[in-house]
Amino acid sequence: MSTQLSHLGNDEADATARLMSASERLMAEAARLFPLAAAQSERTIWLEAMIDEVPDYLYFKDLSCRFVVANRAITADNGRESLVGLSDFELHPEATARHFFNTEQEIIRTGRPMLDMEDQIRDAAGNLKWMLSSKLPVRNGNGEVIGIVGTARDITERKLAESLHRGQADLLKMIALGEPLTDVFSALILLIEAHVPDVTGSILRLSPDGRHIVNGAAPNLDAGYCRLIEGLEIGPTVGSCGTAMWRGEPVIVADIETDPLWADFRHLALGIASRACWSWPIRSYQGRVLGTFALYSRETGEPSAECTKLVGMATHIAGIAIERKEAEDSIQYMAHHDTLTGLPNRSMLDERVASAIEAADDRGGSMTLAFIDLDNFKLVNDSLGHHAGDELLKIVAARMQGCIRASDSIVRLGGDEFVILISGAMRRGEAVEDRLRSVREAVAEPVEIDGRSFQVTCSMGVAVYPEHGRNVSELLARADMAMYRAKEIGRDAVQVFTFELADRAHEKLERQEELRRALAQTEFFLQYQPQMDLVTGRIFAVEALIRWRHPERGIVSPGEFIPLAEETGLIGPIGDWTLRTACRQNKAWQLSGLPPIVVSVNVSARQFQERDWVERVAAALEESGLEARYLELELTESLIMEDVQQAVETMHRLEQLGVHLAIDDFGTGYSSLSSLKRFPVGRLKIDRSFVQDLPGDSDDAAIATAVISLGHLLQLRVIAEGVETREQLDFLREAGCDEIQGYHISRPIDAMALQALLCLSEC
Numbered sequence: 001m002s003t004q005l006s007h008l009g010n011d012e013a014d015a016t017a018r019l020m021s022a023s024e025r026l027m028a029e030a031a032r033l034f035p036l037a038a039a040q041s042e043r044t045i046w047l048e049a050m051i052d053e054v055p056d057y058l059y060f061k062d063l064s065c066r067f068v069v070a071n072r073a074i075t076a077d078n079g080r081e082s083l084v085g086l087s088d089f090e091l092h093p094e095a096t097a098r099h100f101f102n103t104e105q106e107i108i109r110t111g112r113p114m115l116d117m118e119d120q121i122r123d124a125a126g127n128l129k130w131m132l133s134s135k136l137p138v139r140n141g142n143g144e145v146i147g148i149v150g151t152a153r154d155i156t157e158r159k160l161a162e163s164l165h166r167g168q169a170d171l172l173k174m175i176a177l178g179e180p181l182t183d184v185f186s187a188l189i190l191l192i193e194a195h196v197p198d199v200t201g202s203i204l205r206l207s208p209d210g211r212h213i214v215n216g217a218a219p220n221l222d223a224g225y226c227r228l229i230e231g232l233e234i235g236p237t238v239g240s241c242g243t244a245m246w247r248g249e250p251v252i253v254a255d256i257e258t259d260p261l262w263a264d265f266r267h268l269a270l271g272i273a274s275r276a277c278w279s280w281p282i283r284s285y286q287g288r289v290l291g292t293f294a295l296y297s298r299e300t301g302e303p304s305a306e307c308t309k310l311v312g313m314a315t316h317i318a319g320i321a322i323e324r325k326e327a328e329d330s331i332q333y334m335a336h337h338d339t340l341t342g343l344p345n346r347s348m349l350d351e352r353v354a355s356a357i358e359a360a361d362d363r364g365g366s367m368t369l370a371f372i373d374l375d376n377f378k379l380v381n382d383s384l385g386h387h388a389g390d391e392l393l394k395i396v397a398a399r400m401q402g403c404i405r406a407s408d409s410i411v412r413l414g415g416d417e418f419v420i421l422i423s424g425a426m427r428r429g430e431a432v433e434d435r436l437r438s439v440r441e442a443v444a445e446p447v448e449i450d451g452r453s454f455q456v457t458c459s460m461g462v463a464v465y466p467e468h469g470r471n472v473s474e475l476l477a478r479a480d481m482a483m484y485r486a487k488e489i490g491r492d493a494v495q496v497f498t499f500e501l502a503d504r505a506h507e508k509l510e511r512q513e514e515l516r517r518a519l520a521q522t523e524f525f526l527q528y529q530p531q532m533d534l535v536t537g538r539i540f541a542v543e544a545l546i547r548w549r550h551p552e553r554g555i556v557s558p559g560e561f562i563p564l565a566e567e568t569g570l571i572g573p574i575g576d577w578t579l580r581t582a583c584r585q586n587k588a589w590q591l592s593g594l595p596p597i598v599v600s601v602n603v604s605a606r607q608f609q610e611r612d613w614v615e616r617v618a619a620a621l622e623e624s625g626l627e628a629r630y631l632e633l634e635l636t637e638s639l640i641m642e643d644v645q646q647a648v649e650t651m652h653r654l655e656q657l658g659v660h661l662a663i664d665d666f667g668t669g670y671s672s673l674s675s676l677k678r679f680p681v682g683r684l685k686i687d688r689s690f691v692q693d694l695p696g697d698s699d700d701a702a703i704a705t706a707v708i709s710l711g712h713l714l715q716l717r718v719i720a721e722g723v724e725t726r727e728q729l730d731f732l733r734e735a736g737c738d739e740i741q742g743y744h745i746s747r748p749i750d751a752m753a754l755q756a757l758l759c760l761s762e763c
């Protein structure tokens with residue numbers, strides 16, 4: 001032991017070096033205590049005894065890498081009495097021994113130590129061990145290398161902890177990256193199996209109905225066994241896992257052969273030579289049981305505390321993985337399904353149409369899209385409430401789903417719009433309409449919601465690939481166009497797309513653009529038609545009537561463009577313009593010194609239903625400075641009847657503003673007497689159609705007379721429009737009509753002409 005240590009790179013930091021320098025100090029101390037040569041052997045014994053106490057490996061090898069000195073730790077781990085004279089080739093497998101030999105020869109050759117190397121060895125008991133070793137050259141008094149001294153420390157525990165730590169990190173990464181759940185489970189099981197000797201792991205999941213076993217992963221468990229337990233119903237005595245899921249607590253079965261929990265299944269477990277099965281529930285963050293993590297052992301017995309701790313980590317990670325997958329699945333589901341009806345949604349339609357087109361191309365066939373819109377759904381929603389509307393959609397969706405074939409798909413686009421994708425081939429002689437008839441019939445079956453029974457119909461538009469379009473959006477747009485046509489022709493119908501339809505729609509689009517331009521470039525103007533009091537003969541009011549001065553077509557009458565404006569929503573801004581212009585004009589007449597008259601403005605249903613309509617009327621009055629009592633709004637019967645309750649509410653708000661209200665075209669709608677009583681209106685207007693054949697037509701005469709009586713009974717004034725002749729006027733006066741309007745007095749005329757007329761009649 002008089003040899004010297006070579007220079008170390010970092011003596012202080014290195015445990016091995018510290019050990020070596022402690023040995024040197026001890027040697028020096030021994031030399032001091034036993035100075036005589038006679039004491040030499042005693043010193044050696046003393047030193048050997050001392051190094052034997054060191055728990056790490058400590059040894060000295062000669063230049064041929066044979067042990068000269070080896071302490072008890074390394075000797076015992078190699079299962080020998082002594083290692084002196086042996087080389088690693090006699091202790092380890094060839095590859096390991098060669099590695100050690102090469103390293104040591106390198107140290108001897110270069111004279112440089114090798115520190116903190118991590119090596120794996122198998123000890124005499126067969127245990128794999130991780131060692132942290134350092135090897136240093138030993139020199140004689142002349143500085144020549146005469147061998148190496150080595151130390152090694154067992155770091156197996158630390159390495160296991162590290163690998164566990166790394167394994168956990170890898171698993172969390174797999175979870176975060178959304179790798180398949182079975183892969184995550186398998187990696188988790190392999191990690192645990194690597195740390196708990198002689199066990200086989202398994203992860204089972206609980207089925208969504210919370211009643212059955214579903215295989216998760218068990219990479220080293222018999223596949224046949226796994227198949228046999230798949231789908232078993234959990235319960236109080238269903239082996240370890242079925243019971244653990246049932247109880248929601250760990251079930252540790254130390255001996256499958258005798259434990260009553262395994263009574264019905266022990267033949268299965270014993271068939272795969274398992275004698276013990278320990279199962280722990282996997283839980284969600286909120287504590288819901290999601291499955292089990294189980295370890296099977298070939299030996300009877302219970303898990304160690306260390307094993308239980310590891311499984312605690314495993315069930316935690318498995319829980320995170322399952323919850324993350326469930327969240328992902330539900331996000332996926334929500335992204336592709338409509339929450340109300342559970343039907344696939346638009347994003348799914350795109351995918352399905354794309355693959356249906358591909359399939360049609362492959363077989364040289366076709367594919368059909370049917371766009372479906374419920375008729376009068378808005379009415380149900382408005383009159384019975386959104387809850388009823390939702391219920392109706394759910395019922396209708398389920399019915400439609402029940403009618404289509406497995407090869408077809410149904411998608412809810414939103415609102416009351418659905419699309420059916422018919423992708424399979426038609427039967428011989430079968431038309432698309434036949435396939436869709438059953439859907440229409442199912443929709444039209446009576447529905448009962450909240451104790452009320454009613455029926456809804458639907459309109460369908462059909463587009464066929466490849467004739468009508470080459471992709472989803474083209475086909476959908478054309479099916480939609482056809483559906484609109486089905487609505488136009490009276491609803492409750494199927495319309496197949498045609499190119500004439502497209503032309504018509506195109507033309508409509510152009511008209512719509514023209515209308516927009518007309519509004520922007522003020523191509524509209526108002527004419528006013530006087531209304532005369534039959535008692536005084538005085539012109540007391542005028543009806544404002546819109547006109548369109550079209551740059552090519554000349555003056556266009558409202559009958560031609562108001563319906564389109566209503567359909568497209570342009571009636572909103574057009575109506576606002578009319579209202580503001582009429583108010584301003586009326587105020588201008590007053591300011592010019594004419595006696596005040598009322599200006600009557602037509603209101604369309606869509607305008608009236610706009611939420612801020614009352615505010616817009618108030619703004620038009622405010623802006624023009626016209627007093628509310630000089631404005632009258634003409635509402636049609638059908639407008640009011642679309643949603644009586646809402647209409648009455650709006651009418652009351654308008655009444656509070658101080659404007660007058662009149663019912664236009666009276667007699668053409670269906671207002672019941674009882675509802676008429678509820679309307680805060682001041683006038684009824686007898687429709688022109690009942691006036692034109694007066695007095696000759698006895699039916700019209702009876703109707704006109706009845707409307708006048710009815711109006712008076714309800715304390716309303718009655719005006720007749722479309723009066724063209726003296727005879728009509730006389731009849732109406734005779735029948736007690738209060739006021740008239742019509743060509744007999746004046747055609748609609750522009751503001752200047754009306755001013756002159758008023759001036760004439762007043763002066």
Ligand SMILES: Nc1nc2c(ncn2[C@@H]2O[C@@H]3COP(=O)(O)O[C@H]4[C@@H](O)[C@H](n5cnc6c(=O)[nH]c(N)nc65)O[C@@H]4COP(=O)(O)O[C@H]3[C@H]2O)c(=O)[nH]1
Pocket residue numbers: 529544545546557558559562575578602603604664665688721722723724741742743744748
């Ligand atoms: N044959 C005949 N016709 C007569 C006679 N006296 C008046 N008329 C016409 O009868 C219509 C009366 O208006 P309406 O019933 O409110 O019916 C109006 C009204 O519903 C709508 N309308 C007109 N202007 C507007 C408006 O500014 N806004 C809205 N929403 N609708 C309007 O367009 C409809 C048609 O308006 P116009 O073409 O101006 O047609 C006007 C008027 O020119 C007559 O003695 N004989």
